[in-house]
Amino acid sequence: MSPTTLPTAIVTGSSRGIGAGIARQLAADGYPVVVNYAGRRAEAEAVVTYITENGGRAVAVQANVSQTADIARLFEEAEAAFGPVGIVVNNAGLAVRKAFAEFTEEDYDAVMETNLKGVFLMLREAARRLVNGGRIVNVSASFQGAPIPGYGPYAASKMAIEKLTEVAAVELGSREITVNAVRPGPTRTDLFMHGKSDELVQHFAKQAALGRIGEPEDVAHVVSFLASPKAAWVTGQIIGANGGYW
Ligand SMILES: NC(=O)c1ccc[n+]([C@@H]2O[C@H](COP(=O)([O-])OP(=O)(O)OC[C@H]3O[C@@H](n4cnc5c(N)ncnc54)[C@H](OP(=O)(O)O)[C@@H]3O)[C@@H](O)[C@H]2O)c1
Numbered sequence: 001m002s003p004t005t006l007p008t009a010i011v012t013g014s015s016r017g018i019g020a021g022i023a024r025q026l027a028a029d030g031y032p033v034v035v036n037y038a039g040r041r042a043e044a045e046a047v048v049t050y051i052t053e054n055g056g057r058a059v060a061v062q063a064n065v066s067q068t069a070d071i072a073r074l075f076e077e078a079e080a081a082f083g084p085v086g087i088v089v090n091n092a093g094l095a096v097r098k099a100f101a102e103f104t105e106e107d108y109d110a111v112m113e114t115n116l117k118g119v120f121l122m123l124r125e126a127a128r129r130l131v132n133g134g135r136i137v138n139v140s141a142s143f144q145g146a147p148i149p150g151y152g153p154y155a156a157s158k159m160a161i162e163k164l165t166e167v168a169a170v171e172l173g174s175r176e177i178t179v180n181a182v183r184p185g186p187t188r189t190d191l192f193m194h195g196k197s198d199e200l201v202q203h204f205a206k207q208a209a210l211g212r213i214g215e216p217e218d219v220a221h222v223v224s225f226l227a228s229p230k231a232a233w234v235t236g237q238i239i240g241a242n243g244g245y246w
Pocket residue numbers: 012013014015016017018019036037038039040041043063064065066091092093094095114118139140141142183184185186187188189190191192
């Protein structure tokens with residue numbers, strides 16, 4: 001397939017962090033990429049500039065993934081810019097780290113609206129619009145080891161999207177659309193680094209078999225494979241992209 005015939009890729013939350021790494025990687029793979037963001041337009045435009053200066057195609061589109069109308073517009077703008085959508089990476093997410101006693105309902109709603117409802121709404125729209133043979137990758141998190149205090153609703157939102165992943169894979173299999181999830185471990189982004197001392201970051205790094213925290217590119221390489229034709233026989237899987245961190 002020549003690069004001009006590759007389908008459009010939407011990466012939610014790709015103005016920063018892991019999503020930006022995924023957008024850069026998919027663009028390097030030849031896909032035209034929609035760089036979605038919530039509010040940080042300048043960061044999203046910087047990712048687009050990086051991609052275009054390196055020979056790729058990209059456009060920034062603001063959309064709140066927890067809003068149905070925004071999701072419809074996101075797909076419409078993606079199709080208008082580059083043609084039918086073939087890859088959706090549901091990466092947008094936020095973390096609120098607080099003990100249960102301090103966790104407000106507003107905190108809970110914010111986490112669930114973006115991390116869980118956002119993925120549900122994107123899956124629903126993708127089920128209606130994705131080309132046959134398309135690829136969906138949901139970004140979960142590594143929460144298989146000892147429970148981490150403060151991450152109750154965040155961990156719950158991620159475990160829930162893994163179940164959405166498995167059911168969507170079964171529903172969309174007849175159209176040869178694959179649906180998988182990746183579990184990053186601690187990764188050097190605003191979300192992970194915020195409020196953590198160097199000592200605490202090192203504590204997390206030592207828990208990975210490979211002895212360091214991840215970089216966005218580490219996760220992007222795994223998503224790149226799952227989005228590729230080579231991953232046509234991989235669906236309904238939950239895959240660690242975490243250097244051996246549980
Ligand atoms: N970093 C880690 O250690 C780690 C570990 C495991 C899993 N993850 C998961 O990886 C994903 C990316 O995390 P990250 O660390 O890269 O986070 P990040 O650096 O905080 O970036 C979050 C991205 O999501 C966007 N976003 C937030 N709410 C949104 C909404 N309602 N609609 C659309 N976009 C929204 C942000 O847009 P703006 O820039 O416009 O605000 C930004 O692009 C998340 O799902 C996270 O849970 C991260």
